[in-house]
Structures are given as C-alpha cells and as structure tokens.
Amino acid sequence: MVIRDKIFSTITDVFKRHGAVTIDTPVFELREVLTGKYGEDSKLIYDLADQGGEICSLRYDLTVPFARWLAMNPTIQSIKRYHIAKVYRRDQPAMTKGRMREFYQCDFDIAGTYDPMLPDAEILRITTEILDNLDLGNYTIKINHRKILDGLFQVCGVPIDKIRSISSAVDKLDKATWEDVRREMTEEKELDPEVADRIGGYVQKKGGRELLDELLEDENLTSNEAFASGLKDMGLLFDYLEVLHVMPKLSFDLSLARGLDYYTGIIYEVVTEASAPPAGKSAKLRRAPKSDDPDADRSSDDSIGIGSIAAGGRYDELVGMFANSAKGRVPCVGISFGVDRIFSITKARMTGEVRGNEVEVYVMAFGGKGFTGLLKERMEVCRILWDAGVKAEFMYKNKPKLPHQFAGAEKNGVPFAVVLGEDELKEGKVKIKEMGLPEGHPEKNGVDINMDGLVAQIRKRLAKKEGGAGAVGIEGNLRSVALEEKTPEV
Amino acid sequence: MVIRDKIFSTITDVFKRHGAVTIDTPVFELREVLTGKYGEDSKLIYDLADQGGEICSLRYDLTVPFARWLAMNPTIQSIKRYHIAKVYRRDQPAMTKGRMREFYQCDFDIAGTYDPMLPDAEILRITTEILDNLDLGNYTIKINHRKILDGLFQVCGVPIDKIRSISSAVDKLDKATWEDVRREMTEEKELDPEVADRIGGYVQKKGGRELLDELLEDENLTSNEAFASGLKDMGLLFDYLEVLHVMPKLSFDLSLARGLDYYTGIIYEVVTEASAPPAGKSAKLRRAPKSDDPDADRSSDDSIGIGSIAAGGRYDELVGMFANSAKGRVPCVGISFGVDRIFSITKARMTGEVRGNEVEVYVMAFGGKGFTGLLKERMEVCRILWDAGVKAEFMYKNKPKLPHQFAGAEKNGVPFAVVLGEDELKEGKVKIKEMGLPEGHPEKNGVDINMDGLVAQIRKRLAKKEGGAGAVGIEGNLRSVALEEKTPEV
Numbered sequence: 001m002v003i004r005d006k007i008f009s010t011i012t013d014v015f016k017r018h019g020a021v022t023i024d025t026p027v028f029e030l031r032e033v034l035t036g037k038y039g040e041d042s043k044l045i046y047d048l049a050d051q052g053g054e055i056c057s058l059r060y061d062l063t064v065p066f067a068r069w070l071a072m073n074p075t076i077q078s079i080k081r082y083h084i085a086k087v088y089r090r091d092q093p094a095m096t097k098g099r100m101r102e103f104y105q106c107d108f109d110i111a112g113t114y115d116p117m118l119p120d121a122e123i124l125r126i127t128t129e130i131l132d133n134l135d136l137g138n139y140t141i142k143i144n145h146r147k148i149l150d151g152l153f154q155v156c157g158v159p160i161d162k163i164r165s166i167s168s169a170v171d172k173l174d175k176a177t178w179e180d181v182r183r184e185m186t187e188e189k190e191l192d193p194e195v196a197d198r199i200g201g202y203v204q205k206k207g208g209r210e211l212l213d214e215l216l217e218d219e220n221l222t223s224n225e226a227f228a229s230g231l232k233d234m235g236l237l238f239d240y241l242e243v244l245h246v247m248p249k250l251s252f253d254l255s256l257a258r259g260l261d262y263y264t265g266i267i268y269e270v271v272t273e274a275s276a277p278p279a280g281k282s283a284k285l286r287r288a289p290k291s292d293d294p295d296a297d298r299s300s301d302d303s304i305g306i307g308s309i310a311a312g313g314r315y316d317e318l319v320g321m322f323a324n325s326a327k328g329r330v331p332c333v334g335i336s337f338g339v340d341r342i343f344s345i346t347k348a349r350m351t352g353e354v355r356g357n358e359v360e361v362y363v364m365a366f367g368g369k370g371f372t373g374l375l376k377e378r379m380e381v382c383r384i385l386w387d388a389g390v391k392a393e394f395m396y397k398n399k400p401k402l403p404h405q406f407a408g409a410e411k412n413g414v415p416f417a418v419v420l421g422e423d424e425l426k427e428g429k430v431k432i433k434e435m436g437l438p439e440g441h442p443e444k445n446g447v448d449i450n451m452d453g454l455v456a457q458i459r460k461r462l463a464k465k466e467g468g469a470g471a472v473g474i475e476g477n478l479r480s481v482a483l484e485e486k487t488p489e490v
Numbered sequence: 491m492v493i494r495d496k497i498f499s500t501i502t503d504v505f506k507r508h509g510a511v512t513i514d515t516p517v518f519e520l521r522e523v524l525t526g527k528y529g530e531d532s533k534l535i536y537d538l539a540d541q542g543g544e545i546c547s548l549r550y551d552l553t554v555p556f557a558r559w560l561a562m563n564p565t566i567q568s569i570k571r572y573h574i575a576k577v578y579r580r581d582q583p584a585m586t587k588g589r590m591r592e593f594y595q596c597d598f599d600i601a602g603t604y605d606p607m608l609p610d611a612e613i614l615r616i617t618t619e620i621l622d623n624l625d626l627g628n629y630t631i632k633i634n635h636r637k638i639l640d641g642l643f644q645v646c647g648v649p650i651d652k653i654r655s656i657s658s659a660v661d662k663l664d665k666a667t668w669e670d671v672r673r674e675m676t677e678e679k680e681l682d683p684e685v686a687d688r689i690g691g692y693v694q695k696k697g698g699r700e701l702l703d704e705l706l707e708d709e710n711l712t713s714n715e716a717f718a719s720g721l722k723d724m725g726l727l728f729d730y731l732e733v734l735h736v737m738p739k740l741s742f743d744l745s746l747a748r749g750l751d752y753y754t755g756i757i758y759e760v761v762t763e764a765s766a767p768p769a770g771k772s773a774k775l776r777r778a779p780k781s782d783d784p785d786a787d788r789s790s791d792d793s794i795g796i797g798s799i800a801a802g803g804r805y806d807e808l809v810g811m812f813a814n815s816a817k818g819r820v821p822c823v824g825i826s827f828g829v830d831r832i833f834s835i836t837k838a839r840m841t842g843e844v845r846g847n848e849v850e851v852y853v854m855a856f857g858g859k860g861f862t863g864l865l866k867e868r869m870e871v872c873r874i875l876w877d878a879g880v881k882a883e884f885m886y887k888n889k890p891k892l893p894h895q896f897a898g899a900e901k902n903g904v905p906f907a908v909v910l911g912e913d914e915l916k917e918g919k920v921k922i923k924e925m926g927l928p929e930g931h932p933e934k935n936g937v938d939i940n941m942d943g944l945v946a947q948i949r950k951r952l953a954k955k956e957g958g959a960g961a962v963g964i965e966g967n968l969r970s971v972a973l974e975e976k977t978p979e980v
Contacts, residue, residue: 005512017876019849019883019902022495026592027517027576047539051580080847086517090541102516114886121869129876243869357570359509379611379733386507386619393509396604412509 003346003354007134007339008084008106014129015082015108018122023081025065027088028056033322037064037262044089058088062107063262063318063334070111070330071322077330078112084339109334111319117233120266120314120333121240127270127310127335128246136309136345139272141249142174142206144256145234146263146313148215151227152254155220156198158191164261165189170203171257174271178204206253209238233265258313265314265333272309272345309345310337355413360462361385362409363394365420366402373399374420381418381430381454388455390462409435415465416458419446432457434465493836493844497624497829498574498596504619505572505598508612513571515555517578518546523812527554527752534579548578552597553752553808553824560601560820561812567820568602574829599824601809607723610756610804610823611730617760617800617825618736626799626835629762631739632664632696634746635724636753636803638705641717642744645710646688648681654751655679660693661747664761664797668694696743699728723755748803755804755823762799762835799835800827845903850952851875851882852899855910856892863889864910871908871920871944878945880952882908899925905955906948909936922947924955 034045034057046058059065062083070076084106108126110119124141131139149170153163169184178200185191185199205211212234215221222228234252241247258267312335320329363381365374378394385392393414395405402419409417419431432454433446449457524535524547536548549555552573560566574596598616600609614631621629639660643653659674668690675681675689695701702724705711712718724742731737748757802825810819853871855864868884875882883904885895899907909921922944923936939947 004514016848017879017881019847019881021847027578028592047541049537049539051537053580088517090543102518112886115888118886125873125876240866240869243866244873357509357511358506376730376733379730383615383734386615389507391507391509396602396608398605 003350004104004339004343007342007346010133011106011130011337012082012084014126014133015080017129018080018126020080020082020108023066023069023079023083024085025059025062025069025083027059027086029059029065029068031055031057033068034060034064041089046088046090060089061087062105062336063109063315066107066109066334067315067318067332068322070319070332071324071328074323074325074327076111077327078114080108080110082106082108104339106337106339107334108337109332111330111332113331117237117240117266120233120237121244121246123312123333123335124237124241124246124250124268125244127268128249130337131270131272131310134342134346135349136272136342137349139249139270139309140251141246141268141270142251142253142256143234143266143268144253144258145230145266147226147230147265148234148254149230149257151224151230152202152221153199155224155227156202157195158199162189162191166191166199167257170199170255173203173255203255206251206255208247208250208252211252211254212238230265237266258311262315262318263313264316267313268311268335269308270310308338309341310335312336357412359391359393359412359414361390361392361416361418361458362405362414363392363418363420364400364402364405364409367422371399371422373397374422374425375399377420377425381420384455385418385458388459390455390458416461417446418454418458424448425451428452430454432461434461493840494594494829494833497832497836500623501596501620501827502572502574504616504623505570507619508570508616510570510572510598513556513559513569513573514575515549515552515559515573517549517576519549519555519558521545521547523558524550524554531579536578536580550579551577552595552826553599553805556597556599556824557805557808557822558812560809560822561814561818564813564815564817566601567817568604570598570600572596572598594829596827596829597824598827599822601820601822603821607727607730607756610723610727611734611736613802613823613825614727614731614736614740614758615734617758618739620827621760621762621800624832624836625839626762626832627839629739629760629799630741631736631758631760632741632743632746633724633756633758634743634748635720635756637716637720637755638724638744639720639747641714641720642692642711643689645714645717646692647685648689652679652681656681656689657747660689660745663693663745693745696741696745698737698740698742701742701744702728720755727756748801752805752808753803754806757803758801758825759798760800761797798828799831800825802826847902849881849883849902849904851880851906851908851948852895852904853882853884853908853910854890854892854895854899856895857912861889861912863887864912864915865889867910867915871910874945875908875948878949880945880948906951907936908944908948914938915941918942920944922951924951 028048031045031047032055035042038045038060041060045060048056048058062085066081066083070079084104086102087105089101089103108123110123112119124143127141149167150163153166158166166185166189169181169189172181172184182193182196182200185196186193205214212231215231216235222231238247238250241250256267256269258269312333314331314333316331317329319332323329363378363385365371365378367374375398382392382394393408395408397404406417413435415435417433417435419433421431424430428451429448430451431446431448434443437444518538521535521537522545525532528535528550531550535550538546538548552575556571556573560569574594576592577595579591579593598613600613602609614633617631639657640653643656648656656675656679659671659679662671662674672683672686672690675686676683695704702721705721706725712721728737728740731740746757746759748759802823804821804823806821807819809822813819853868853875855861855868857864865888872882872884883898885898887894896907903925905925907923907925909923911921914920918941919938920941921936921938924933927934
C-alpha cells in the first residue's frame, strides 16, 4: 500500500502554483535520440523488438524526451512544464534473472531565454515549497556551478582530458574521506599529487554567501574566465534566493559535481537527514548495489544521486542537440524528484495506520428472527449517500450478519456506520454510529435520526471528524492510498 | 492542450466514492501472459527486444495484468480496484511507417465471490455517476448476457463451432442493417438461412424490463439452461438497478455481443449521442480505419468498441487461467472507460476557451524615468502569495515594460494583476486590478490596497470570481490543463 497519490498531489499543487502545465511525452523514443546521452549507463536502456517500422527504445528519463519535444516544436519558445511518469532501466542481464525495472520520475523544467538566474531561483523556491509541504524533516539543497568547477580544475592544473574523471572523483566527497578521493585521483587516475592537493584545498569548502565572498577575493581563481562567470551567476542567484527565503536551506558545496554531461550552469542536489548516508563510508559504496541485490532501492537512481531526493541543474545545450534550426535551441533549467525515495522516507516517518480505502460510511442492517437482510434498503441508503458525494459501501450479501458487517467496516477503518433495522425503518429512522468510540461515551451505541436528515447529519459529523484529524499529523493527510507493484514477480 | 486531468479526477473521485483503491501493475508482462488472450489482435502486441533475461511485452490492456496480479496474490480474495494508465498497441508495421501507438485506459473492477449481481449492479451505478459528472450529454448503457446470447444461438440451431463468428456478425447490428448482417451470416459464414432468420427474430429486439418479461414467456428459449440462467441474472440485476436509479439509462439489447472471449456473464457498452455512428452505415465500417489513416481516432479501441465510450462485463474464469491453485480463481466484473473518446466529446462540447495554466495573479511593476524594474519587490510579492498558496507569476525580466507584462497575463487568461509602483510601495500600497473589466466599471483602473491586506484581498476576490464562474458551465471546471503528445512525430 502506498502514499504515492498524496506525494503526487502535493508536488503537482506546488508546480501549478508556479504556473506550470503538464506535457505528456510518449514512453517510446527513437533509439538514436537516447543514444549517447547517458554515458556508460546507456546499456541500461530498454529496446523494443524490431517488429518493423522504426527502431525505438523506452524512455530512460524525462529530460531527454522533453528536450527532443521542445526541439521539434520550435513555436514553443518558453514553457514551465511538469511531468510525472515512469521511466525504464534494465539492470545488467547477467545478474538480473530478468528482473524488470520501472520507476516514477517527477520533473519540473523552465525553458526559455530570460534575464539571468530568474528561472533558476524559482526552481529552487519550488523545491523548498515541495519539501516543506511533504514534511520530510530537515533538508539541505547543495548547490554548485559547472563553470565554477571547470574553472577551478583549470586553475589547479588538471589536464583537459582528465576533467570529467577528476570531477566524478570529487563528487564522491559526500560519502568518502578526502584521503580516499585523493588516492583515487593520484593512483587510479594518475593525477599529479600536487594538483590533487591544490584541488583538495578548495573542494572541501562548503558554506553560504561567506564562501562566495571568500572565493571572490581569490584572484588566482577569479582570473579564470569560467570561474568568474560562474561566481557572478551564483552571486545573483543568492540575491534572489534571499528575497525568496531559500538561503537558509542552501549549502554552496564545491565538491558537488553531478554526473550528467549536459549540465552547463548551476547544479543542485537535495539531501534530507533521513536520506543522508552514514558519514565516512568508503567511496566504493558511492554507487548503489545494482541488480545482485533484489531489494536494491530503485530511488538510488544515478540521475538523482545516491542519498539525495531531488537533483537537477541548468542545461542550455541539450535542446539544441535535437534541433534543426537555431530557433530550436532553447535554454532550460530543471529538477527531478525521486518519488520512490520520498515515499520510503514518508513511510518511515509515519505514525499510525494508513487506511485501505477512503470509505466514510458503511451501511449495514440487522434484525431478529425472519430477518430479510434489508438488501435493497441498504442499497437505497448508499444511493442517497453517493448522490450526495459521500463515500459509502455496503456488504455484497443478501443476509449478512451484523458482526461481519462491523468487521468489514473496521477492516478499512471506516469512520461511520449507518445501521438499518426493520422497526426503525418503519418509523423513518436510521442509526448513525461513530466507530471506535470508547466505552461510556454518550453516543457509543449510536444515535437514531430521521432518514431525511441523514445526509446533513453525516456531513456534519464528517466535517467535525475531519477537523479533528488535523491533530493526528501525517495520518490525517493520508487519505489517498494505492497498492503498488513494481516488478513482475514471476 | 487537453482537459484530460479533469476527466481523470472526475473518474477517480467516483471510484473512491465507492471504496476503490488503485493498483499499479508494471507496463511489462511476460510475453506468455499476453499470448492467446486477444485473438487475432495479438499481432498488435509490442515486444521488448531480447537483451537477456525473460521475454517480455508491453501491456495491451489493464484487465489481463490485473487478472495475472490477482492470481499471483492469492491472499487477496476481494478488492475494488481502479487503474488509469497507458496501454500499447502496434499498428500493422507495413502500413504504419513506424508510427507508435500508446493511449490511456481507465479501468475499474470488483473481484471476489459475493451474492449474485451485487457488484455487477454497483459497477453500472458507478458508470452512471461518472457519465453524469462528466456531462457528456445523453447516453445509453446497452446490456446483454453471454449466457442469454449463447442459449439463444443454441435454440436457433447455430452449430457450436460457428457460435463465435455468428456472435460477432450479430454485434454489428448497431451499425449495419439486418439485411447486411444476414448476408454476412449466410454468405460469408455459410449459416443455414432458416437459422439466420430465427436469430433475426430475436436479436433485433431491445428494450427494458418488458423485453425481459416477454422472453420469460418464451418457453422455447427458457427451456435452454444457459438462457434461463442468464435471464435469471438479468432479472435480479434489474431489481437492483431500479433501487440504484440506473434503469432509465439501460437498454437490454439482444444484439450486443462484445468481442473478447473471456466474458462469462453480463456484458455492457456505453454509447453517447455524440459517439453514436450515423444510422444505417455499412457493416464494412464496423472496424475503425487503422494505421493507413494518420488521424485515426485512437479511442476506436476494439476492447471498448467503436462508437462507445465505455465497455466491460463479468469475467469469472480469466484469473483462474493464471492461478496455480484453486484459491487464485477469483471471479471479477469490470469496466473500461475510453479516455480519448471521452476527451474528444468533451472538447467538442466545450464553449469558451481553455486556459493555458492556472495562475491566479500576475505580479507586475511600472515606473517612469529611471524605473528600476522593481524585480526583487515583484519576487517578494510572489513569495508572499506562494506562501499563502496563491498561484502567482512574474515576468523573468529585470526591467519589463508594463504592456508586455499585461500581455503575459492576458495570454494565459490570468484573472488578477497586482501592480507595483515605486511611489505606492513607499506608502505601503499596491494595486489589485481585475483583468478584462469593461470600460466604465468602477474598478477598471484597479484598487489600491495596503500591502499587509494583499493576501486577504486576493483570496476574497478569487472566491467571488470562482463562485461566479459556476454559471459559465464547463469552462468553469476546466482549471487543469495539459499539453499532450501522442506519437513521436519523427
């Protein structure tokens, strides 16, 4: 059973609050569209069989299909879009025993040419609104800039052809010690130890605006064009994020690198206390266990980053890769939320039980000798409640026993019972009984009311109960519940 | 742009009102699970490439995966489930030029062993609630019973091996004349003309309870065991549907056959006036044009039936086909809604425009010589509105011109503008302006209010506007809007 519906609606509400619309791109893409976008993970792409027609694969994420869609629709020069959908990645066949992998991604992107850092600031504001509303506990948005990182590596003397691999080593600093990372750089990647030490002097720094000010005074760095340009962006962004009340959540982290090649500007990753890994873990654990672990957490999705619940950045060149004309080169900034990871954290934080369904009233009947079951009467009461929009259910049995009906209501935590009795019906009365009242409560045995006041009475009691449920915390919010199956367990 | 969100939420609300939960089964199924379930349409199944592991295909509908899931989870002996998701069908490759086909289905099923016809009655009640809420105009639920049809064919003297093909000929009576159908039976399918005429005497009948009573008096028919048993079910169902106020929408139609083999009890199909075909069309048009027509309506989905917007029936044996033990043989009844067809009808019925997004307030600024753009002030006002849950937007420009800002608001039909001016801000005031007021309206030029009353004033005005929008009809409901792309247009 899941709380996924609630997570989706929370996220969607925030996206809409910021003027986003949803775009639904197909689950298929031409194979060539996906080729070469995911580095060595391209082997995880699911291909469709060649049954004639064009050669297609299943989408690997939602960003590349969006970029392809934008490139093919050059009349759309600006858009705020969100998309919640499944993406597909196949684990290495030798190890998987055919296990399938599909999971949800939830993306928000702003495309268009605007004055600098404005959409970037709004994306981060949206991120805080979503995380505050999801109530996942403390979280930090780690932020860096591709140009700051590239400039830094250039200044430290990293050879051009080693920048990507050194960058990925540095990215491990959230889980590994500097000694481990330094060893990887100098031994595995044969970087000059002096260069490594120069890098080490910078990438272990993190902080807020004071770090920005510190870097601004380092003429060695600011003389590098890329670095200076990245720092200028970051300063402007911080100004905006102060107005938007996002700064307290931010950590400017020079070790954040993010794997995907297509980022061109700011990059960010959200870590919650719940999702942060134990400190000092070896860099070897940086990548999640893959298919050899049947319980591998699918949210340990490389595009989001291990231990994080959301990630993204600016990608100004990706749309252009699919475009035929200059018009199709729209710059973008976006974020992807790891719904499965958010789900795990929410579930772990939950107190109380999640209801099986949302039924508000269970309509039941009882009687003595010669009891007919009052089936049509139960149906009629349900019809009246349904007409009024009340969620109601009755037992699919001609002559049900009263204890069985109460058990049916209790099983799903239905808050109210409407009980029909032959004598009471003759007088035009039914009984409303709130479930789970303590012994001695004045209404423990229910209240007889006139049939024609039923809907009003139920509504009044539901509203009262709803108001009270607020105090229960997370449980009160979890009204939408779903069953979920992730892999064919065959 | 679509209204799909609104359709989904209407349908989901009704499902939940009846105690349903959602189950999300994977988009993949083992190929063998799908094989042999869809007759000659099996060629439309999408296969995944053999990249190692087990051989899989994409789901063709939502019913077979649900049945497979139930069979694999024998602890679940009863459930009301809904599922809204995409299914995949490949048109014939020679004709398609590689065109992909994915579309939404929206299914509701009740699984479990209950007293007869109770879940069946509730499914039809749910159907009327959904159609009434969707406001698609007049509609009819055509209903028949597999056993009535089989018994009828037996009594008329159809050879056992011809029953399915004669059944499919009869099913065409909604679009073809009896003469056409008779010709198909006797010429193409070599049925004895006398047998065909006997069938013709029955299958052109349709009506309500009076037809049931008429058939009950036909001893020729009622002496057939299957027929009598089907008729008994139908009588009980009608009793329940009277209580549930569904009867006025029902047409007991002896020509309704439904293609899929797995139905074992009642079968039904919903036709709206908007979706009904022109009368007297040739039987040759019974199947929709397939892939040779690039604009082929994808909702002309065989599992729903051409011209209908929803269809389903009872399938008591399907789950058992996947079960290892007797416990896994759960009887089911369900319905599938054709979202794409419903969407087309909704769109055609719409008056007024659909908004591009849901933004409620556009925050803008103006000034004279030396105007700074008031960017941070606009951001701050947005932040205050977002904090209050108001949907708000500002222009991503340092110094935007006022006409451009108004155009931005107008483009998406944003109902209110908040206009900042340097002098007003100094006095702690902002202007609220309702968009689109007629000349001469006392508030045409906006109202200055105190900044600290902004949220309250906006909420008051939005509530008033919302209340008024009710009268606009369908437009007032269409607050959720999406862009949709159905096929890769490459």
